[in-house]
Each structure stands twice: as structure tokens, then as C-alpha cells.
Amino acid sequence: MGRDVHALYLLVTSACRARGSTAVRDAISALVTTAITAAIDAGELPLEQVPDPAVERPRDPSHGDWATSVAMRSAKSAGMNPRQIAEVIASHLSEDADIAAVEIAGPGFINLRLSPMALQRVLKEASEADRAFGRVDIGHGRRVQVEFVSANPVGPMHVGHGRWAALGDAMARVLEHAGWKVEREFYVNDAGVQMDIFGASVSARYLELCGAEVEFADEWYQGAYITEIAREIFEAESTCWFDAAPHEREQYFREKAYVQVLEHLKRVLHGMGVDFDVWFSERTLHASAPGGGPSAVEDGIAALRDAGYIFELDGATWFRSTDFGDDKDRVLVKADGEYTYFAADIAYHKNKFDRGFDRVINIWGADHHGYVARMKAACAALGHEGKLDVVIGQLVNLFRNGEAVRMSKRTGEMVTFEELLDEVGADAARYWFLRRSTDQQVDFDIELARQQSADNPVFYVQYAHARICSIMRKAAGEAVSSTAVDADSLAVEVVRPTADLSLLDAPAELALMRRLGEFTEVVEAAARDLAPNKLTRYAEDLATGFHQFYTRCRVVSDDVELTAARLYAVDAARRALRCVLALLGVSAPESM
RNA sequence: GCGCCGUUAGCUCAGCUGGAUAGAGUAUCUGACUACGAAUCAGAAGGUCGCAGGUUCGAAUCCUGCACGGCGCACCA
Numbered sequence: 001m002g003r004d005v006h007a008l009y010l011l012v013t014s015a016c017r018a019r020g021s022t023a024v025r026d027a028i029s030a031l032v033t034t035a036i037t038a039a040i041d042a043g044e045l046p047l048e049q050v051p052d053p054a055v056e057r058p059r060d061p062s063h064g065d066w067a068t069s070v071a072m073r074s075a076k077s078a079g080m081n082p083r084q085i086a087e088v089i090a091s092h093l094s095e096d097a098d099i100a101a102v103e104i105a106g107p108g109f110i111n112l113r114l115s116p117m118a119l120q121r122v123l124k125e126a127s128e129a130d131r132a133f134g135r136v137d138i139g140h141g142r143r144v145q146v147e148f149v150s151a152n153p154v155g156p157m158h159v160g161h162g163r164w165a166a167l168g169d170a171m172a173r174v175l176e177h178a179g180w181k182v183e184r185e186f187y188v189n190d191a192g193v194q195m196d197i198f199g200a201s202v203s204a205r206y207l208e209l210c211g212a213e214v215e216f217a218d219e220w221y222q223g224a225y226i227t228e229i230a231r232e233i234f235e236a237e238s239t240c241w242f243d244a245a246p247h248e249r250e251q252y253f254r255e256k257a258y259v260q261v262l263e264h265l266k267r268v269l270h271g272m273g274v275d276f277d278v279w280f281s282e283r284t285l286h287a288s289a290p291g292g293g294p295s296a297v298e299d300g301i302a303a304l305r306d307a308g309y310i311f312e313l314d315g316a317t318w319f320r321s322t323d324f325g326d327d328k329d330r331v332l333v334k335a336d337g338e339y340t341y342f343a344a345d346i347a348y349h350k351n352k353f354d355r356g357f358d359r360v361i362n363i364w365g366a367d368h369h370g371y372v373a374r375m376k377a378a379c380a381a382l383g384h385e386g387k388l389d390v391v392i393g394q395l396v397n398l399f400r401n402g403e404a405v406r407m408s409k410r411t412g413e414m415v416t417f418e419e420l421l422d423e424v425g426a427d428a429a430r431y432w433f434l435r436r437s438t439d440q441q442v443d444f445d446i447e448l449a450r451q452q453s454a455d456n457p458v459f460y461v462q463y464a465h466a467r468i469c470s471i472m473r474k475a476a477g478e479a480v481s482s483t484a485v486d487a488d489s490l491a492v493e494v495v496r497p498t499a500d501l502s503l504l505d506a507p508a509e510l511a512l513m514r515r516l517g518e519f520t521e522v523v524e525a526a527a528r529d530l531a532p533n534k535l536t537r538y539a540e541d542l543a544t545g546f547h548q549f550y551t552r553c554r555v556v557s558d559d560v561e562l563t564a565a566r567l568y569a570v571d572a573a574r575r576a577l578r579c580v581l582a583l584l585g586v587s588a589p590e591s592m
Numbered sequence: 593g594c595g596c597c598g599u600u601a602g603c604u605c606a607g608c609u610g611g612a613u614a615g616a617g618u619a620u621c622u623g624a625c626u627a628c629g630a631a632u633c634a635g636a637a638g639g640u641c642g643c644a645g646g647u648u649c650g651a652a653u654c655c656u657g658c659a660c661g662g663c664g665c666a667c668c669a
Contacts, residue, residue, distance in 0.1 A: 060612075069611055075649065082649075106612040107649075152669075194669055316667050327595080327665080334667040341669045369596050370664045394597060395663075436605070439597055441662065443604085454631065457617070463631050474628045481629080525608060537606065540616080551624095551633045570628095592631075 022136060022520045027098070028055045028066045028112060035092040036070065044088045047078050055112075057518070064103065064111035065514065071108040082108025119513040120501040126516050126572040127495075133579045134519040138527060139180030145352055146172045148363035149269070150187040153261045154198040156225055157268050159444060160365055160396045162417035166433040166585065167393055168363045169274045170532035173583045178527035183277045183357075186265075187348065190258060191282040192341065197221065199254025203246070205230035206253060210242045223414060229257045268418045272426040273585050285347045286339070297339050300347035300382075301332055309381045319346070324377035324385075346378045353384045361389045361530065368392075391530055393438045399445040415446065424449045427586045431458035434584055435536045457540055461581065462589055464543035467550065468574040469590040475556050475567055487574060487590050495571045499564040508552040509569065515545035516576055523583070532584065539580045546573050 032053040039045040051074050058067040071086035078085055086104040093102055098118035103111045126133045148168025151161050172182045189195075201220040205227045208214050216222070233241075233256055241249045262279075269275070285296040294302065301317065304310050309320045315335035319342075322329050332343040352360050360379075364371070372390045379388045398405040398415055405415050421429055423446055432449065435457065436442055453459070470480050472490040504513075519538065526534040555566040578588040 054609080056608080056611090058612080059607085059615080063612070067612090069650095072611075072649065109612065189669070192669060314667080318667095331667045336667080338667085340667070366597065366663050368664085372596085392597075397662090440605080441598070455618070456631095459631055460617090463629085467629060467632085471628050521608090529608080531608095533606080534608085537616080544616090547632055548634095550628085554628070556628050592629090 022524060024517065025055060025066075025521065029053050031093065031096060031099070032068055032070065032089070032110070034094065035089050038092040039088045042092070044092075045074075045078060045085065046080075047074060057521075058109075058111065061511075061514070063105065063109070064101070065114040065517075066112040068110050069108070071110060075108070086110050114514075114517075116505045116510060117502070119510055119517065120504060122513050122517045123501055123504075123569050123572040126519075126576045127568065130575050131579055131582065133576055134523040135177055135179070136520055136524045136527070137179035138524060139175060139178050141179065141181055142358040143183070143356060144175055144180045144359040144361060145183045145185055145355075145357045146175070146361045146363070147185045147187055147352075149265075149274075150189070151265065152189045152194055153258050153265065154194055155221060155223060155261065156264055156414075157417040159398050159415065159417050159420055160393075162272075162420065162429060163396050163433045163442065164363050164365065164393055165269055165272065165274045165417075166430040167391070167438060167532065169585050170430075170434055170535070170583065171361065171363075171391070171530050173585060174523060174527045174532060174535065177523050177583060180359075180527075184275070185278040185280055186276045188262070188279055188281050191286055191344065195254055195258070196250070198257060199250040199252075201226050202230050202233070202253040202257045203241075203250045206234055206241065206249075209234040210239045212242070226257075229260055232260075264418075268421065271418075272421060272430060280348070280351075282344055282348070285344050285351070296347040296351060297343050300350045301343060303350060304332075304346070304378070304381055307381055307383075319374075319378065319381070321374045321377035321381075324380045326373045326377045330374050342374065342378075345375065346382075349375065349379055349384075349388070350382055353379075353382065353387065357387075359387050359389070361391060363391045363393060366392050366394045389530070391438055394441040396433075396442045396444055399443060400447060420444075420446065424453065427462070428453060428456050428458050431456070431536060431584065431586050434532045437531060437533045457536070458586060459592070461539045461543045461577065462587070463592060464546045465574060465577045465581070465588045466590060466592045468546065468570050468577070471555050471570055472567070472574075475563070481591060483591055491571050491574075495567050496564045497568075499568040500561055501565055501568060503562050503565040504569055506553055508549040509566075512545045512549045512569065512573060515542045516572065519576060519580070526583075535580055535583055539577070539584065542573070542577060542580065546570075546577070549573075 032055060033050060036045065036047075036050055036053070040047055040050065051070050053068045053070045055066045055068045058064060071089060072082040074085055075082045080088075083104060086108045090102050090104055090110055093099070098115055099112055100115040100118075101113040103113070105111055129135070146168050148164045149157075149161050151157060157165075168184065172184050176182045197219055198221060200217075201222075204214045204216060204220060209227075209230055220226075230253070233253065241252065244252075266279075288295050301310065304319055309323060310332075311318050311320060311329075316331045317333035318329045319332050320329050330342055331340055332346070333339055349360065362375075369392045372392070375390065376388055379385065398420075400415070424432070428449065432444070433442065449456075469487045469490070472487060472494055473480055473482055473485070475494045476485070476490050478485055478490070504510075519542075522534055522538040526532060549569075553566060555563065555570055557563050581588045
């Protein structure tokens with residue numbers, strides 16, 4: 001029996017590694033598993049299999065650093081009461097320098113307390129790893145593409161796009177930190193009828209500027225920006241397009257306006273720190289291959305046809321997506337010979353996989369969630385089942401003074417994301433969006449966000465960082481508000497690498513270390529769940545940990561050794577804060 | 593009619609693969625600056641986790657039904 005048990009033990013621990021669990025959790029888990037195994041071998045625990053200890057962080061810190069409910073979960077199969085099982089397992093837990101105490105509590109929890117020495121070690125890790133602090137390897141260098149924003153280039157970015165931008169970029173950053181090789185991509189829907197409508201809209205405004213009476217069609221875009229683009233063209237080229245053939249004029253205006261909108265998108269996104277590796281034009285999918293070969297769209301359909309998922313009906317060409325769980329089959333080529341948007345999207349996703357991505361993540365607004373099933377079906381039909389993840393971000397409801405602002409491109413009233421950025425700033429906007437989980441709607445009142453900006457949690461976190469920098473300036477004899485020397489240089493001057501960290505055992509100091517120790521797990525969870533909001537929460541917890549420490553522990557004092565140790569701790573916290581903020585794409589100011 | 597998301601403190605929201613007395617911010621009340629930044633800290637108060645069943649040692653979490661709000665259900669993009 002012992003051998004089987006050990007084989008199982010190996011299975012369990014290797015499974016933990018495959019999941020990419022963190023080093024500390026692995027170690028604790030292995031410790032408990034060893035104890036369970038020993039208890040079984042000793043005949044004190046009648047179990048057929050070694051259960052997964054599933055160690056977790058207790059919600060209540062007074063319960064220790066790690067806990068396992070394995071005794072309760074094994075009660076039935078062992079035929080013993082949980083507390084008894086816990087006693088048996090605890091009695092087989094071997095001595096370990098990192099474990100300060102083992103306690104049995106409640107209905108049968110086994111709680112483990114880390115020793116101060118184990119906690120102090122994280123300061124070294126944070127300090128030495130610096131910007132790489134919290135890195136985990138769950139990606140194993142695999143390539144993932146994150147596609148987001150992907151706004152139609154027919155108008156300015158709206159506030160919802162701002163949310164996708166913040167989300168996608170933060171996810172990309174977290175995935176990079178978790179060992180994935182990430183590319184950011186923006187899919188430009190520059191083909192199709194909405195582009196023609198766009199061109200016609202600008203053209204119509206241009207004709208008005210030329211003095212003509214134009215009856216405005218219902219489907220045309222009516223935003224003020226259309227008139228602005230038309231005016232720019234009018235001012236540069238006067239009336240020379242007035243007598244042109246309508247089709248030529250609209251096409252020309254469409255392209256002119258397209259370039260402008262694309263530049264607007266790039267400028268706004270870059271302004272908030274979001275830069276894409278690839279801007280992918282939908283048109284390239286429709287273009288014939290060099291030498292007149294089939295287009296990517298035709299290729300995509302051919303690939304599905306070869307796989308046996310294409311059929312013809314009522315003059316149209318269909319994809320049998322119901323084979324992969326979709327509600328109904330979908331048209332790819334309409335009876336009039338035009339391709340549907342979906343056909344192009346299939347070609348696009350085929351292109352993604354042809355580029356060798358191991359995984360593809362799309363961030364879509366909730367208004368597109370009905371599209372998910374067919375897209376996944378298409379990927380599966382192309383032989384890439386399970387490689388596509390679609391993150392659905394719920395919509396942003398914009399308010400101004402409590403009144404809803406519509407976000408349609410076609411209505412005149414619209415607050416662009418650029419305006420929002422101007423009013424609340426990139427840091428606050430990003431943080432505000434990232435703080436909520438993706439499947440939660442956001443009610444964003446501009447005036448409220450402005451008024452509350454002093455109480456905005458992002459400032460709370462940034463203040464912690466600035467405060468640390470201030471302490472370091474103090475230690476270096478600089479003016480507290482000076483910006484002459486940057487924090488990294490101060491650290492070289494002020495932080496002694498050989499400081500005796502064992503001096504740090506006050507409750508507030510240990511609490512801060514515990515926070516730092518959680519970071520790796522948070523990164524792992526945020527990457528696994530594609531949930532940047534876990535990082536904002538952690539950032540606030542870490543900031544709280546520092547502020548509490550600050551209130552209770554004087555850093556710069558007459559005690560040279562204690563000062564050295566606390567400066568070391570504070571500098572480690574500074575680097576960790578900078579690291580979290582970097583993952584969120586938010587700046588870490590050294591003074592505010 | 594069908595599908596997806598939401599419903600947790602007055603307000604805005606967390607709550608990891610089911611775990612211990614359901615948390616944080618904010619608002620309200622009470623304290624703390626002759627020391628490194630008070631954009632901070634400490635304390636109090638605040639809850640039938642939308643409703644009703646079910647699953648089990650144990651449910652905010654899983655299952656079923658219902659209610660309310662949002663978004664979708666094209667040979668549109």
C-alpha cells in the first residue's frame with residue numbers, strides 16, 4: 001500500500017507543478033501530503049487514496065498563513081471525525097524551519113503559520129527580482145495573441161472602447177508576467193458597407209460646405225466629427241470635388257477620413273499607454289493572393305469545405321456550425337454573392353492560427369456575446385478547438401450629472417473616450433475600468449469621477465509609492481519633496497543589501513511581508529482567470545499594508561541596524577508596488 | 593419565446609476550484625499630526641448575500657424554478 005500511496009503522492013505534486021502553482025504553495029502542499037502519506041503508512045488513517053491537500057489562504061489572517069480542509073473532506077471515506085483526522089495528520093507533519101506553528105481549529109481545519117524567517121525571505125525576493133517580482137511560469141513561453149478594441153474606423157473611440165483597451169492591455173501585461181509570449185492586435189474593420197456609409201456621410205457634409213442642399217439619409221453618421229473631417233478636406237481642397245462623380249468622391253473621402261480616424265485611434269491609445277504590435281486590416285483578407293490566387297476569405301471557406309462543414313442552400317453557402325454546438329448554421333456567402341462579416345472573421349482567425357499562436361484571446365463587448373458560439377465553432381472546425389478564449393466585457397454606461405449619455409456613433413450627443421481621458425486622466429480612467437470584474441457593467445459618471453478623484457483608490461496606491469520614495473529621500477538627506485534624484489538611485493545609496501532582516505518581527509512588519517508574499521499567487525490567478533481586477537484589489541491591499549506599517553514603525557531613526565532593515569523592507573515594498581502598477585499600466589509617481 | 597451577464601452594508605463593489613464569525617472603499621459617528629508626506633492611521637455602526645426549493649459534514653458559491661435590470665437572438669457589420 002505504501003508504494004501506491006507514494007506513486008499517488010508524486011502524481012499529486014507533479015499535477016501541482018503542471019498547474020504552475022507557486023513555490024510556497026507547492027512546498028506547503030508537499031509537506032501536508034507527506035504527512036498524510038505517513039499517517040496512512042502508519043495505519044492511523046484508513047484511506048485508499050491520498051487526497052489533494054488543496055492548501056489555501058485562510059480568509060481570516062488570524063487563522064494563520066495557510067490552511068487545509070483535507071480532514072473534513074476525508075471524513076466520510078476514512079470513517080473518522082474530521083478533528084480526529086486533523087490530529088493524526090498534524091502529528092505526522094515534520095519539523096520545518098519555515099513553519100512556526102500548526103493548529104487545529106474549527107470543524108477540522110489544519111492551520112499553518114509561517115516563521116518570521118520564511119516571511120522575511122520575501123523581502124529579498126522582491127528586492128532582487130525588482131520588476132520581475134511575482135513572475136510565474138504558467139505560459140511556458142507559449143504564444144498568445146490578445147485582440148482587443150478593434151473598433152470600426154468610422155468614428156472616435158467611445159468610452160466602451162476605453163474599457164476594452166484598459167482590459168486587453170492589462171491582460172497582455174499579466175500574461176507576459178505569467179510566462180506567455182504575448183502579441184497585442186487591433187483588427188481594423190476597414191471593409192464592408194459601414195465604410196461606404198462613412199464615406200458617403202463625409203461626402204454629404206462636404207457638399208453642404210460647398211453650399212449645396214443635401215437631404216441627409218437616415219443611415220448616415222451624424223456626429224459632429226463627420227462635419228469636422230469634411231471641413232478639413234474642404235479647407236485643403238476647396239470645391240474641387242464638388243462636380244466629381246458621387247462614387248469617386250465618396251470613395252476618396254472615405255479613404256481620407258479612414259486615415260484620420262486611424263490616426264485618432266492610435267494617438268488616443270498611445271496616450272493611455274496602449275500600443276499594439278499589429279494593426280490588422282480586414283481588407284487584406286478580401287484581397288486576391290499575389291498572382292491572382294484566392295483571397296484569404298475564399299481560402300477559409302475552402303478549408304471548411306475540405307473538412308466537410310460547408311453546404312449550399314437557397315443560393316447561399318453555409319457553415320454547419322451546429323456540429324460544434326452553435327444554435328443554428330450560419331451563412332458565409334449570401335445569395336447575392338457577397339461574403340458575410342462572419343466569413344471574413346473565419347479567415348481572420350484562420351490567419352491567426354496560421355501565424356502559429358498557441359492561444360487566441362478576443363475581448364468583445366457584451367453586445368457581441370451572441371457571436372461567441374459560432375466563432376468557437378469555426379475555430380474548432382479549422383482544427384483549433386479550445387484555443388480561442390472570448391472575454392465578454394459588459395458595457396459602460398456613461399453618465400454626466402446623473403443623466404445617461406448615449407454612446408451611439410450615429411447620434412449627435414456623444415462623449416468620446418479622448419474627452420474622458422482629458423477630464424479624469426489616463427491613470428484614473430484605466431484603474432477605474434480595471435477595478436471592476438469584466439462581467440460587471442460600469443456606470444461611469446464623469447462629474448462624479450472628477451469630483452471623487454481625490455478619493456480615487458488609484459491615488460491611494462500611488463500615494464503609498466510616493467510616500468516610500470519620500471522616506472528614502474529623507475534617509476538620503478534629500479529634501480522630502482525633491483525630485484532631483486530618482487528612487488532607484490536613492491536605493492543604491494541608502495539600502496544596504498546585507499541589512500539584518502531578522503530584526504523585522506513587529507506585527508505590522510510581518511503583515512507587510514505576508515502581503516508581499518501573496519503577489520505571485522495573485523499574478524497567477526489574474527493570468528489564469530484573465531481578471532485584472534484581482535490586481536487592483538491586491539494593489540490596494542499592499543498599499544494598506546504599507547500605510548499601516550508606516551503608522552506603526554518609524555523607519556529612519558537613531559537605531560542604525562533597525563533603520564537599515566526597515567529601509568530594505570520599504571524599498572522592497574516600493575518595487576512591488578511599482579510592479580503591480582506596471583501590470584495595470586498605471587504610473588508609479590515618486591512624488592505627487 | 594430562447595440565450596448570456598448582473599442582483600451581496602445607505603452607495604460603489606470584492607468574495608479564488610463549495611469551507612471557519614460574508615469583506616473592502618465610500619458615506620455617517622468617534623479618536624490620532626512638536627517625528628520619515630494626515631491624499632494617512634485607529635475605532636464604532638451598518639447584512640433575511642433578489643425570492644423559493646434542492647444537493648451535503650458545510651452553500652453568497654453548485655442544481656432547479658421564479659422575480660427584476662442590462663445585452664443579444666440576420667443571407668447586418
